[in-house]
Amino acid sequence: MACPVAHIIIEELLPYIMVAVLTPILLTGYCCYRCCRKRRVKKPVMPSPFQLPILGCLPFLSREEGTHVTFSRWATKYGGLFACRLAQTKCVVISDAKLVREALASNAVVGRPNLHLFNLARKPEEPESKGIIMNEGESWRQQRRFALHTFRNFGIGKTSFEDVIAVECDRLAECITINSRTGPFDARMLLNSAVANVISTVLFGPDVQHSDADLARFVDHVTNMAQELGGSALMNFFPFLRHLPPFRAIYARIYSGMLFNFGVLRALVEQEKRQFNEENIRSYTAAFLARQRSEEDGRLFTDHHLVMSLSDIFSAGFETTATSLRWALLYICLDEKLQQTLQEEVDHVAQDGRPIRLADREKLPWVEATLLEVQRIASIAPLSMPHAVTEDVELGGYVLEKGTVVFPNLYHVHHDPKNFPEPEKFKPARFLDESQTKVAGTENLMPFSAGKRICPGESLARMELFLFFTMLLQRFNFELPKGSSVDVRPRCGLTNDTRPYELTAILRGKNCAGR
Numbered sequence: 001m002a003c004p005v006a007h008i009i010i011e012e013l014l015p016y017i018m019v020a021v022l023t024p025i026l027l028t029g030y031c032c033y034r035c036c037r038k039r040r041v042k043k044p045v046m047p048s049p050f051q052l053p054i055l056g057c058l059p060f061l062s063r064e065e066g067t068h069v070t071f072s073r074w075a076t077k078y079g080g081l082f083a084c085r086l087a088q089t090k091c092v093v094i095s096d097a098k099l100v101r102e103a104l105a106s107n108a109v110v111g112r113p114n115l116h117l118f119n120l121a122r123k124p125e126e127p128e129s130k131g132i133i134m135n136e137g138e139s140w141r142q143q144r145r146f147a148l149h150t151f152r153n154f155g156i157g158k159t160s161f162e163d164v165i166a167v168e169c170d171r172l173a174e175c176i177t178i179n180s181r182t183g184p185f186d187a188r189m190l191l192n193s194a195v196a197n198v199i200s201t202v203l204f205g206p207d208v209q210h211s212d213a214d215l216a217r218f219v220d221h222v223t224n225m226a227q228e229l230g231g232s233a234l235m236n237f238f239p240f241l242r243h244l245p246p247f248r249a250i251y252a253r254i255y256s257g258m259l260f261n262f263g264v265l266r267a268l269v270e271q272e273k274r275q276f277n278e279e280n281i282r283s284y285t286a287a288f289l290a291r292q293r294s295e296e297d298g299r300l301f302t303d304h305h306l307v308m309s310l311s312d313i314f315s316a317g318f319e320t321t322a323t324s325l326r327w328a329l330l331y332i333c334l335d336e337k338l339q340q341t342l343q344e345e346v347d348h349v350a351q352d353g354r355p356i357r358l359a360d361r362e363k364l365p366w367v368e369a370t371l372l373e374v375q376r377i378a379s380i381a382p383l384s385m386p387h388a389v390t391e392d393v394e395l396g397g398y399v400l401e402k403g404t405v406v407f408p409n410l411y412h413v414h415h416d417p418k419n420f421p422e423p424e425k426f427k428p429a430r431f432l433d434e435s436q437t438k439v440a441g442t443e444n445l446m447p448f449s450a451g452k453r454i455c456p457g458e459s460l461a462r463m464e465l466f467l468f469f470t471m472l473l474q475r476f477n478f479e480l481p482k483g484s485s486v487d488v489r490p491r492c493g494l495t496n497d498t499r500p501y502e503l504t505a506i507l508r509g510k511n512c513a514g515r
């Protein structure tokens with residue numbers, strides 16, 4: 001007679017035992033199979049130019065013509081997405097407008113790379129990343145959101161902010177008039193000061209006046225940084241070079257400039273703290289201090305965050321805008337007929353010589369189109385700012401691995417004949433519709449970059465470009481000195497600057513009466 005216990009086990013429990021034993025075996029087998037298959041499926045390899053063992057593509061990048069131009073040439077050969085190792089740093093260059101947009105809209109491409117010179121901006125005080133430009137993660141999100149919110153509260157981009165720029169327009173016109181009395185002059189410092197004063201009013205309020213010497217030194221350091229921080233700057237990839245000549249001197253200049261600028265900003269923060277009045281928040285700094293005091297968890301709104309954000313906004317806020325204005329003046333000097341067309345358009349809208357206002361924008365399509373064309377052809381930020389991949393992500397059929405540095409080649413997007421026919425020609429009319437009465441064709445224009453990190457100062461910059469430029473057109477005729485030869489090739493760094501040039505400004509009679 002069979003044992004009843006054995007019977008129960010065989011008849012009733014065996015199926016369960018089988019399932020319990022077989023399930024993990026089958027699952028493990030299935031996982032191994034998937035794993036092997038994955039390994040066998042080859043990831044497509046991104047095209048890439050020739051790279052040397054230790055240096056990668058670094059020796060093939062031309063500092064003179066600009067990294068963006070070499071990248072652009074490679075894009076023509078290897079396509080809108082190619083890999084390129086710079087020393088030991090894995091990089092990817094995106095030159096196709098659609099892919100640039102797709103990549104920069106992704107949360108996985110929102111990081112900043114760990115490049116030595118860029119890190120310098122956050123090193124002197126604390127090694128952690130702070131501020132906005134080089135910040136990442138939750139801290140970056142908070143600082144950026146705060147900046148956008150505060151700009152909006154101050155009416156930036158709206159008519160309520162126009163008066164701040166109008167004051168600087170008058171001051172700039174006066175300085176140009178004085179300078180032009182002694183013959184041709186370089187407008188660089190005058191434009192820098194005008195734009196820097198606008199951003200200073202936003203950051204510190206209307207009452208803070210900087211001495212010309214301090215402002216000149218501050219501005220000089222920022223300009224110097226922008227020149228040295230080009231995408232291929234060797235010290236980014238071989239930090240030890242900072243101990244050797246001639247890099248030692250360059251490094252020392254950047255470092256001492258950084259310390260000077262932080263010192264100026266820290267002093268201004270202390271001053272603001274002494275006169276802080278919760279009932280009267282008139283500056284970014286005051287708004288930040290108010291937020292700091294209201295925060296239960298003060299870690300995200302520390303004094304150091306404040307100094308870094310001020311430094312970021314100040315630096316990013318005037319250099320790019322003033323440089324755009326310098327390009328605009330250069331191009332209208334080179335095209336007398338265009339200058340006349342623009343002046344006629346402005347004079348027609350403000351027949352009594354009254355100041356042009358933002359509300360006039362739609363009535364000035366040629367002015368708008370000229371500013372857009374200046375931004376396209378000059379591509380002030382040719383490689384935007386470098387981004388870093390924070391987690392593996394797919395783009396254009398390839399995998400961008402975590403840690404890869406991404407260079408969006410805005411210059412190529414703006415100079416690709418598929419996007420802009422005859423890209424080397426300065427043709428504002430390309431941004432007008434057929435009737436030449438409306439702005440059009442801006443789909444592939446992205447001077448302020450795109451996606452999650454798109455420039456938060458875009459509204460302010462557009463507003464300043466429009467109001468300063470129209471004021472200059474209304475009040476002066478600009479010419480290059482007779483017999484001078486001007487080189488429109490940019491001076492390349494992190495930004496595409498004009499080469500030094502002088503101009504003559506001749507007061508235009510009746511149209512300046514109303515300002």
Ligand code: HEM
Pocket residue numbers: 104132133134144199312313314316317318320321324380381384385386447448449450452453454455456457458460461
């Ligand atoms: C014509 C003028 C300007 C141009 C062409 C320009 C262009 C750019 C570009 C290309 C970036 C990099 C975006 C990226 O990482 O993909 C950027 C970032 C930035 N810009 Fe501008 N900008 C201009 C004016 C301004 C102004 C007026 C301000 C301040 C009020 C400003 C503040 C910033 C800041 C704070 C960032 C960092 C954003 C972030 O990392 O989240 N910029 N800008």
